[in-house]
Amino acid sequence: IYQYAGTTNYCGSTLLKVGCKQQCAALVRFVVSSIPSDATVMEARLRLYAAGWDGSNMTMAAYAISRTVSLWQSTWNVAQTGNPWGLPGCNDTVTDRSAIALDYVTTSGIEAWYSFDVTEAVQGWVEGSLGNNGVLLRGTSGTSTSVFSLASAQHGMVNQRPELVVTYLSGGAPAPTRTATATPSQTATATPSVTPTTSATPTETGTPTPSAT
Secondary structure (H helix, E strand, C coil), X not given: CEEECCCCCCCCCCEEEEECCCCEEEEECCCCCCCCCCCEEEEEEEEEEEEEECCCCCEEEEEEECCCCCCCCCCCCEEXXXXXXXXXXXXXCCCCECCCCCXXXXXXXXXXXXXXXXXXXXXXXXXXXXXXXXXXXXXXXXXXXXXXXXXXXXXXXXXHCXXXXXXXXXXXXXXXXXXXXXXXXXXXXXXXXXXXXXXXXXXXXCCCXXXXX
Protein backbone atom coordinates (compact mmCIF):
# COMPACT_ATOMS: atom_id res chain seq x y z
CA ILE A 1 0.00 0.00 0.00
CA TYR A 2 1.11 3.56 -0.50
CA GLN A 3 -0.19 6.71 1.14
CA TYR A 4 -0.69 10.13 -0.33
CA ALA A 5 -1.73 13.26 1.59
CA GLY A 6 -5.48 12.86 1.87
CA THR A 7 -8.13 10.34 2.92
CA THR A 8 -7.91 7.74 0.13
CA ASN A 9 -6.80 4.14 0.73
CA TYR A 10 -4.56 2.87 -2.09
CA CYS A 11 -4.27 -0.77 -1.04
CA GLY A 12 -5.52 -1.99 -4.43
CA SER A 13 -2.91 -0.07 -6.40
CA THR A 14 -0.41 -1.99 -8.52
CA LEU A 15 2.31 0.52 -7.57
CA LEU A 16 3.86 1.81 -4.37
CA LYS A 17 4.69 5.50 -4.79
CA VAL A 18 7.44 7.16 -2.75
CA GLY A 19 8.60 10.76 -2.78
CA CYS A 20 6.86 13.98 -3.90
CA LYS A 21 8.21 16.16 -1.06
CA GLN A 22 7.59 13.24 1.37
CA GLN A 23 3.86 13.35 0.59
CA CYS A 24 3.91 9.80 -0.83
CA ALA A 25 5.03 6.91 1.37
CA ALA A 26 4.76 3.13 1.06
CA LEU A 27 3.86 0.52 3.70
CA VAL A 28 4.99 -3.09 3.18
CA ARG A 29 4.27 -6.02 5.50
CA PHE A 30 5.03 -9.76 5.47
CA VAL A 31 4.01 -12.64 7.71
CA VAL A 32 7.10 -14.30 9.26
CA SER A 33 5.34 -16.86 11.48
CA SER A 34 6.97 -19.78 9.62
CA ILE A 35 10.33 -18.78 11.11
CA PRO A 36 10.92 -20.32 14.60
CA SER A 37 10.59 -17.78 17.40
CA ASP A 38 14.01 -18.78 18.79
CA ALA A 39 15.76 -18.29 15.45
CA THR A 40 18.67 -15.90 15.02
CA VAL A 41 18.13 -13.83 11.90
CA MET A 42 21.47 -13.56 10.13
CA GLU A 43 20.19 -11.32 7.36
CA ALA A 44 16.86 -10.06 6.10
CA ARG A 45 16.49 -7.95 2.99
CA LEU A 46 13.39 -6.25 1.63
CA ARG A 47 13.62 -6.24 -2.16
CA LEU A 48 11.49 -3.95 -4.30
CA TYR A 49 11.31 -3.56 -8.06
CA ALA A 50 11.34 -0.03 -9.53
CA ALA A 51 8.63 -0.05 -12.18
CA GLY A 52 8.38 3.67 -12.94
CA TRP A 53 9.53 7.18 -12.06
CA ASP A 54 9.32 10.82 -13.06
CA GLY A 55 12.86 10.76 -14.45
CA SER A 56 14.70 11.73 -11.26
CA ASN A 57 16.60 9.55 -8.83
CA MET A 58 16.09 9.83 -5.09
CA THR A 59 17.11 8.44 -1.71
CA MET A 60 14.58 6.33 0.19
CA ALA A 61 14.67 5.32 3.85
CA ALA A 62 13.04 2.28 5.48
CA TYR A 63 11.59 2.49 9.00
CA ALA A 64 9.99 -0.10 11.29
CA ILE A 65 6.34 0.81 11.93
CA SER A 66 5.32 0.92 15.60
CA ARG A 67 1.57 1.53 15.41
CA THR A 68 -0.90 -1.25 14.57
CA VAL A 69 -1.90 -0.93 10.91
CA SER A 70 -4.80 -2.26 8.85
CA LEU A 71 -3.54 -1.93 5.30
CA TRP A 72 -7.01 -2.02 3.73
CA GLN A 73 -8.07 0.89 5.96
CA SER A 74 -4.90 2.93 6.29
CA THR A 75 -4.64 6.39 4.73
CA TRP A 76 -2.32 9.37 5.12
CA ASN A 77 -4.32 10.34 8.21
CA VAL A 78 -5.10 7.03 9.93
CA ALA A 79 -3.33 3.73 10.57
CA GLN A 80 -6.74 2.05 10.67
CA THR A 81 -10.31 3.21 11.08
CA GLY A 82 -10.58 5.09 14.38
CA ASN A 83 -6.82 4.95 14.98
CA PRO A 84 -5.14 8.10 13.59
CA TRP A 85 -1.42 8.37 13.14
CA GLY A 86 0.38 10.41 15.79
CA LEU A 87 1.42 12.63 12.88
CA PRO A 88 -0.10 12.24 9.38
CA GLY A 89 1.82 9.92 7.08
CA CYS A 90 3.14 7.66 9.89
CA ASN A 91 5.53 10.41 10.94
CA ASP A 92 5.46 10.41 14.74
CA THR A 93 8.80 8.86 15.73
CA VAL A 94 7.44 7.94 19.17
CA THR A 95 4.09 6.34 18.38
CA ASP A 96 4.13 5.63 14.61
CA ARG A 97 7.58 4.52 13.50
CA SER A 98 11.19 4.25 14.54
CA ALA A 99 13.19 7.48 14.65
CA ILE A 100 16.25 5.82 13.11
CA ALA A 101 16.01 4.30 9.65
CA LEU A 102 16.72 0.60 9.19
CA ASP A 103 18.49 1.35 5.92
CA TYR A 104 18.79 3.85 3.05
CA VAL A 105 18.86 3.26 -0.70
CA THR A 106 19.76 5.78 -3.41
CA THR A 107 18.23 4.85 -6.74
CA SER A 108 19.95 4.73 -10.10
CA GLY A 109 17.14 4.35 -12.59
CA ILE A 110 14.21 2.00 -13.01
CA GLU A 111 13.61 -1.58 -14.19
CA ALA A 112 15.90 -2.65 -11.37
CA TRP A 113 15.67 -4.23 -7.92
CA TYR A 114 16.51 -2.22 -4.79
CA SER A 115 17.34 -3.91 -1.51
CA PHE A 116 16.93 -2.67 2.07
CA ASP A 117 18.58 -4.30 5.08
CA VAL A 118 15.72 -4.93 7.54
CA THR A 119 17.48 -7.56 9.67
CA GLU A 120 16.91 -5.73 12.95
CA ALA A 121 13.15 -5.41 12.38
CA VAL A 122 12.67 -9.02 11.25
CA GLN A 123 14.56 -10.31 14.29
CA GLY A 124 12.16 -8.33 16.48
CA TRP A 125 9.12 -9.66 14.62
CA VAL A 126 10.32 -13.24 14.92
CA GLU A 127 11.11 -13.14 18.65
CA GLY A 128 8.10 -10.99 19.50
CA SER A 129 10.00 -7.98 20.88
CA LEU A 130 8.64 -5.81 18.05
CA GLY A 131 5.11 -5.86 16.68
CA ASN A 132 5.02 -6.86 13.04
CA ASN A 133 3.37 -3.77 11.61
CA GLY A 134 5.59 -3.70 8.55
CA VAL A 135 8.04 -1.22 7.10
CA LEU A 136 7.51 2.38 5.99
CA LEU A 137 9.39 3.67 2.91
CA ARG A 138 9.69 7.41 2.48
CA GLY A 139 11.89 9.85 0.62
CA THR A 140 14.57 11.61 2.62
CA SER A 141 13.99 15.01 1.00
CA GLY A 142 11.12 17.26 1.95
CA THR A 143 11.73 19.52 -1.03
CA SER A 144 12.39 17.10 -3.89
CA THR A 145 9.43 16.46 -6.20
CA SER A 146 10.87 13.13 -7.38
CA VAL A 147 8.47 10.17 -7.33
CA PHE A 148 9.52 6.54 -7.59
CA SER A 149 6.93 3.83 -8.35
CA LEU A 150 7.67 0.36 -6.98
CA ALA A 151 5.79 -2.80 -7.92
CA SER A 152 3.23 -3.72 -5.24
CA ALA A 153 1.70 -7.04 -4.20
CA GLN A 154 -1.08 -6.39 -6.74
CA HIS A 155 1.33 -5.82 -9.63
CA GLY A 156 0.48 -7.79 -12.76
CA MET A 157 4.03 -9.13 -13.11
CA VAL A 158 4.23 -11.66 -10.28
CA ASN A 159 8.02 -11.88 -10.47
CA GLN A 160 8.28 -8.14 -9.80
CA ARG A 161 6.26 -8.11 -6.59
CA PRO A 162 7.96 -7.24 -3.26
CA GLU A 163 9.87 -9.95 -1.49
CA LEU A 164 11.46 -10.46 1.89
CA VAL A 165 14.54 -12.71 1.84
CA VAL A 166 15.52 -14.05 5.27
CA THR A 167 18.52 -16.18 6.28
CA TYR A 168 18.49 -17.41 9.88
CA LEU A 169 19.99 -19.91 12.31
CA SER A 170 17.72 -22.36 14.08
CA GLY A 171 18.79 -25.13 16.46
CA GLY A 172 22.46 -24.33 15.95
CA ALA A 173 22.44 -24.98 12.22
CA PRO A 174 21.83 -22.69 9.25
CA ALA A 175 18.27 -22.85 7.97
CA PRO A 176 17.36 -22.46 4.29
CA THR A 177 16.97 -18.94 3.00
CA ARG A 178 13.29 -18.14 2.83
CA THR A 179 11.71 -15.83 0.31
CA ALA A 180 8.27 -14.47 1.14
CA THR A 181 6.47 -12.61 -1.62
CA ALA A 182 3.88 -9.96 -0.82
CA THR A 183 0.46 -11.10 -2.03
CA PRO A 184 -2.86 -9.22 -2.03
CA SER A 185 -5.30 -10.65 0.52
CA GLN A 186 -8.05 -9.52 2.83
CA THR A 187 -5.39 -8.67 5.40
CA ALA A 188 -2.91 -7.33 2.86
CA THR A 189 -0.09 -9.46 4.28
CA ALA A 190 2.09 -12.15 2.77
CA THR A 191 1.70 -15.72 4.00
CA PRO A 192 4.66 -18.00 3.19
CA SER A 193 3.91 -21.50 1.94
CA VAL A 194 6.11 -24.48 1.18
CA THR A 195 5.42 -24.50 -2.55
CA PRO A 196 8.84 -24.21 -4.26
CA THR A 197 7.54 -22.27 -7.23
CA THR A 198 6.96 -18.66 -8.12
CA SER A 199 3.26 -17.85 -7.87
CA ALA A 200 0.83 -15.30 -6.50
CA THR A 201 1.36 -16.99 -3.12
CA PRO A 202 4.50 -16.27 -1.07
CA THR A 203 7.05 -19.04 -1.35
CA GLU A 204 9.91 -20.54 0.60
CA THR A 205 12.83 -21.59 -1.58
CA GLY A 206 16.48 -22.39 -1.25
CA THR A 207 17.44 -19.21 -3.14
CA PRO A 208 15.79 -15.81 -3.57
CA THR A 209 13.28 -15.66 -6.42
CA PRO A 210 12.35 -12.15 -7.65
CA SER A 211 8.68 -11.76 -7.34
CA ALA A 212 2.92 -4.45 0.79
CA THR A 213 1.70 -4.04 -0.26
